[in-house]
Amino acid sequence: MSDVSLYYETLRGPVQAVDSVNLEVPKGEAVGVVGESGCGKTSTSICIMRLLPDNIHTFTGRILFDGRELMDMTDSEIRSQIRWREVSMVFQGAMNSLNPVIRVGEQIVEPLRVLDKVQKDEARERGVARMRQTGLPAEAYRMYPHELSGGMKQRVIIAMALIMSPKLVILDEPTSALDVSVQAQIMNLLKDLKREEDLSMLFISHDIALTSDLCDRFAVMYAGRVVETGEAEQVLQDPQHPYTEKLLASVPRLRSDVTPEFIPGAPPDLVNPPPGCRFHPRCPYVMDICSKREPEMFPTGDGQYAHCWLRGDEHG
Numbered sequence: 001m002s003d004v005s006l007y008y009e010t011l012r013g014p015v016q017a018v019d020s021v022n023l024e025v026p027k028g029e030a031v032g033v034v035g036e037s038g039c040g041k042t043s044t045s046i047c048i049m050r051l052l053p054d055n056i057h058t059f060t061g062r063i064l065f066d067g068r069e070l071m072d073m074t075d076s077e078i079r080s081q082i083r084w085r086e087v088s089m090v091f092q093g094a095m096n097s098l099n100p101v102i103r104v105g106e107q108i109v110e111p112l113r114v115l116d117k118v119q120k121d122e123a124r125e126r127g128v129a130r131m132r133q134t135g136l137p138a139e140a141y142r143m144y145p146h147e148l149s150g151g152m153k154q155r156v157i158i159a160m161a162l163i164m165s166p167k168l169v170i171l172d173e174p175t176s177a178l179d180v181s182v183q184a185q186i187m188n189l190l191k192d193l194k195r196e197e198d199l200s201m202l203f204i205s206h207d208i209a210l211t212s213d214l215c216d217r218f219a220v221m222y223a224g225r226v227v228e229t230g231e232a233e234q235v236l237q238d239p240q241h242p243y244t245e246k247l248l249a250s251v252p253r254l255r256s257d258v259t260p261e262f263i264p265g266a267p268p269d270l271v272n273p274p275p276g277c278r279f280h281p282r283c284p285y286v287m288d289i290c291s292k293r294e295p296e297m298f299p300t301g302d303g304q305y306a307h308c309w310l311r312g313d314e315h316g
Contacts, residue, residue: 004061006047014057016270017043019224021061022297025168030194030201032215032232034208034247036267040224041204042092045170048202049089050078066167084111088161089170092204093177095153098145104153105131105141108160115164130159134189151182158189170202175210187213208251212236220244223268223278229297230304240306242283277309285310 006018018040025031033041046052048063050070063070070082091097098107108130109123118126128138134155145153154174161169171190175183191214193199205211211218211232218235220228220243228241239245249261265282268274274281280290289309298311 001044001048002062002064004044004047004063005058006043006052006056007058008053009055009057010271013271016224016273018047021221021224021226023219023226023229025200025202026217027167027200028194028198029216030190030203030214031217031219032203032205032211033219033221034205034211035221036263037206038267038270039221041221042172043224044221045089045172045202045204048087048168048170049083050075051083051089080115084115084161084166085164086166087168087170088164088166090157090161090172090174092173094157094174095150095177098153098156100145103142103144104148104156105143108141108156108163111160111164127159127163130163131156133193134159134162135185149182150178151185154178154182154186155189158186158193162193165197168200168202170204172204173206174203176205183210190214208236208247220247223273224270225278225307226297227279227307228305230301234301234304238301238304240300240304240311241279241308242285242310243279244306246282277307 001021001023004018004021007014007016021044023044033044035041052059061071065086070078098104105124105127109127112118112123112126124141128141131140132138136152136155136159140148140152148156175186178186187210194201203211203215215232218230218232219226220235220241222243228235228239228244235244236248239248246261246263250263252260263282268278274291276291276293277295280286283290287309295307295309295312297305297307300306300311
């Protein structure tokens, strides 16, 4: 996606949820989008899926997928050609959205039955295969959601997202409602799927440690903008944006005497964001230029970029 912006209309004015975001997900790789709550992570994902609410004020930019410009496609074309077939999504808290009176197997194969008109027996065969792949027994096909544990329901949602063999899967906090042991099982499942199917993933989370377990690349978001991108190892070991640095400093270390830090202040109001760099009111390295001009995405290493004047030619 290139220069994508998504503003929501409100009584107070447009909320700049996504503002000029550039993001790339290479084939067969997992890209982690991390940041505080309200920074625009989920809004970025619904731009790709085109699952937009009614109160849209602005929706601009380019979203190129497999050579096709999604912004030029109609809603009908997105529904019939892209959504679930090419790009699917596991929504935050999705396991609680399962219909309680329909067997989970029927919910998994619903896209096949509705979009491709696949016969019931064939759909069941493909559904059971996906369930087994995600670690569910075939008997679970005829169970109702209340008969499954939280981890099993999350596997049902993942099987549902994979049923049409998409090229890109967007995962929005897929393990946030699970305990640590089940969380680890789901993460191992995602790593296996990525390796076995050469699957591209956009992994959205506020948990940096969890994201690092799966993702090849990171995109750090703050106040509707991507402020740093790079290989996972680059961003984790040598953060170039002060916000990334503060995020990493807030993560508890198992074998360290260093006390986790917190980020002072609060995220800005996206109806009326601060001028220049949006992080400058909370930044420990703020300079005069930070409140006057918005920085570019400056290259800081081999494939690493930071949206910060500290890394630009203006500094020093």
